[in-house]
Amino acid sequence: MKPEETFRNPIQIGMVTDDLEGTLKTFQEILGIGPFNVVEFPPEGAQTPMMRYYGQDAPFTAKFCFFNLGNIEFEVIQPLTGKTIWRTFLDEKGPGLHHIKFSIPEHDPVREYFKSKNVKISQSGASVGKNLGKVWEYYDLEDTLGFSIETMNEIIR
Numbered sequence: 001m002k003p004e005e006t007f008r009n010p011i012q013i014g015m016v017t018d019d020l021e022g023t024l025k026t027f028q029e030i031l032g033i034g035p036f037n038v039v040e041f042p043p044e045g046a047q048t049p050m051m052r053y054y055g056q057d058a059p060f061t062a063k064f065c066f067f068n069l070g071n072i073e074f075e076v077i078q079p080l081t082g083k084t085i086w087r088t089f090l091d092e093k094g095p096g097l098h099h100i101k102f103s104i105p106e107h108d109p110v111r112e113y114f115k116s117k118n119v120k121i122s123q124s125g126a127s128v129g130k131n132l133g134k135v136w137e138y139y140d141l142e143d144t145l146g147f148s149i150e151t152m153n154e155i156i157r
Helices: 020-031 085-093 107-116
Strands: 012-016 038-041 051-053 061-069 072-081 096-104 121-126 135-139 148-153
Touching: 012 085, 020 038, 020 061, 020 072, 072 085, 072 096, 085 096, 096 107, 107 135, 107 148
Parallel strands: 012 072, 096 148
Antiparallel strands: 012 096, 038 061, 051 121, 061 072, 121 135, 135 148
């Protein structure tokens, strides 16, 4: 894995908030962006996907909104229940930009790379919906960069 290639083209910027509807209203009023589609995770009636927090099983619920800003997806997250890096971020720093996401072929080379840099996986989970079969992982770079890096695999095995 070559980091200068892997982390060249982000696919998403994410933020966290305690007030998703209020945040989206501000996006619409100030930036003219909207309307929005809010979804809850995990989806009602769906089998509970894998969810982990620093290597331990950690079910959670949250509200999400995804929308496009040009060629990049913007994600707004409101954690509801459970132990998550989003709740920790909100409790320690308040609402704001939280992560940059990259699409990667597969996780193993990225995990090994970050392990060599002493960077831990803070949270991970199985995707649902259009990304069913994919896994997302967050790497804890908040103390060094001020935000996390999220990765999602392209290859489904």
